[in-house]
Amino acid sequence: MDETALINSAQQGDLNAFNTLILHYQDAVFNTAVRILGDDDLAQDAAQEAFISAFQSIRSFRGGSFKAWLLRTVTNACLDELRRRKRRPTTPLEPETNDGDEMESPKWLADSSMTPDQKAEADELEHAIQHCLDALPTEFRAAVVLADVQGMDYTEVAQATRVPLGTIKSRIARARLRLRECLRSFEELLPASFRLDGESA
Amino acid sequence: MNQRDIELLSAYLDGQVSPADSAKLESRLKTDPELESVLRDLRAARGILRKIPVRKAPRNFTLTRQMAGLRPPLPRTYPLFRLATVFASVLFLFSFTATALSPIFSLTPPEQSYFGMGGGGGCEEPCGGGPMETAPMEESAPPAAAEQAEPQSAYAEDGTRIIIESTPSMKEGETAPADGLAPETAPQPTVQEEAPVSYALPLIFLVISIAGGFITWGMYRSAQSKWR
Numbered sequence: 001m002d003e004t005a006l007i008n009s010a011q012q013g014d015l016n017a018f019n020t021l022i023l024h025y026q027d028a029v030f031n032t033a034v035r036i037l038g039d040d041d042l043a044q045d046a047a048q049e050a051f052i053s054a055f056q057s058i059r060s061f062r063g064g065s066f067k068a069w070l071l072r073t074v075t076n077a078c079l080d081e082l083r084r085r086k087r088r089p090t091t092p093l094e095p096e097t098n099d100g101d102e103m104e105s106p107k108w109l110a111d112s113s114m115t116p117d118q119k120a121e122a123d124e125l126e127h128a129i130q131h132c133l134d135a136l137p138t139e140f141r142a143a144v145v146l147a148d149v150q151g152m153d154y155t156e157v158a159q160a161t162r163v164p165l166g167t168i169k170s171r172i173a174r175a176r177l178r179l180r181e182c183l184r185s186f187e188e189l190l191p192a193s194f195r196l197d198g199e200s201a
Numbered sequence: 202m203n204q205r206d207i208e209l210l211s212a213y214l215d216g217q218v219s220p221a222d223s224a225k226l227e228s229r230l231k232t233d234p235e236l237e238s239v240l241r242d243l244r245a246a247r248g249i250l251r252k253i254p255v256r257k258a259p260r261n262f263t264l265t266r267q268m269a270g271l272r273p274p275l276p277r278t279y280p281l282f283r284l285a286t287v288f289a290s291v292l293f294l295f296s297f298t299a300t301a302l303s304p305i306f307s308l309t310p311p312e313q314s315y316f317g318m319g320g321g322g323g324c325e326e327p328c329g330g331g332p333m334e335t336a337p338m339e340e341s342a343p344p345a346a347a348e349q350a351e352p353q354s355a356y357a358e359d360g361t362r363i364i365i366e367s368t369p370s371m372k373e374g375e376t377a378p379a380d381g382l383a384p385e386t387a388p389q390p391t392v393q394e395e396a397p398v399s400y401a402l403p404l405i406f407l408v409i410s411i412a413g414g415f416i417t418w419g420m421y422r423s424a425q426s427k428w429r
Binding site: 013027030040145151 | 242243249254259260
């Protein structure tokens with residue numbers, strides 16, 4: 001696939017060329033959406049919306065990583081969706097202790113409201129990780145998904161989320177720290193190769 | 202261990218630390234087991250995220266032309282026909298309105314109409330009334346008849362719509378007061394009503410706008426059917 005030629009054609013309005021690019025990147029775009037949103041249906045909507053938006057603004061693409069550009073578009077679509085959902089009343093993601101300090105213990109990260117059936121569902125690596133991702137604040141989740149799930153570098157993540165590089169570094173670090181705590185509570189569910197104690201990836 | 206250390210460790214994992222800071226951190230790691238433990242945990246969390254199963258898209262997200270907001274390529278003459286249609290429609294509206302309203306605006310002023318009424322000539326000031334109001338002025342008819350010559354000639358010079366047949370009625374108006382029927386019969390020469398009002402121009406514009414509309418609609422449909 002000659003990506004540059006396809007992008008040039010798409011910039012001239014060639015929809016077939018753009019659809020070829022979609023077929024190549026749709027898994028990455030959908031995965032980003034589903035990890036940030038934590039819901040298949042919402043992720044599909046966000047991915048579709050992102051591709052439409054990308055086609056309509058593809059003339060503004062000035063080179064560089066097309067994948068990063070697409071992921072930035074879908075991240076924006078996801079963050080917009082999360083902002084819409086945030087307007088509805090939800091359980092606060094970061095409860096405070098009696099002293100007013102932010103509570104980050106795995107006791108609350110490991111959802112105590114989970115039923116045995118739900119726990120059985122969570123007895124899979126993907127569900128456990130997604131559960132921990134969902135427990136992260138939105139900004140942290142977007143940063144860590146782009147950096148660790150999609151493998152973008154810090155600069156690309158900063159561009160995608162439109163926040164300073166220093167903030168991205170901080171968000172990724174804090175997100176990993178919280179994930180570490182959260183995943184520790186699911187450690188018995190993880191395969192041996194994913195045990196935190198013995199991991200050396 | 203503070204937040205800064207954790208950020209430094211995380212960036213170190215990703216190779217985002219300067220060589221100088223990296224060397225300092227590595228020396229600290231050798232002597233600080235807690236730092237080493239956090240680094241191990243951060244690396245583990247990152248490793249797990251990197252190994253998260255890649256979900257295949259449940260469906261294709263390819264775009265249709267409608268989704269992409271694309272429109273069929275239209276003939277070059279399409280905008281011309283569309284513009285002509287709009288222009289003809291506007292002209293039709295204007296011309297129709299002007300034609301429909303022309304009888305109202307072309308009514309002669311009250312003074313002029315009274316001159317044409319023969320028996321009403323006695324109304325020297327613009328009284329705005331009709332024949333009934335002029336009826337009591339029969340006695341002043343002779344002076345009015347004397348004044349008739351001037352307005353008649355004025356009409357002729359202006360080239361306005363003048364029906365010469367009204368002149369005999371005016372002449373009759375001189376005698377009409379005698380039998381008292383003049384005020385009612387004199388207004389009969391309806392100067393404005395007899396003037397022909399032509400709707401030919403609005404009709405032409407209407408035909409053009411309708412034809413243009415059909416042509417542009419046909420061009421659009423044809424382009425759409427070819428595009429599919």
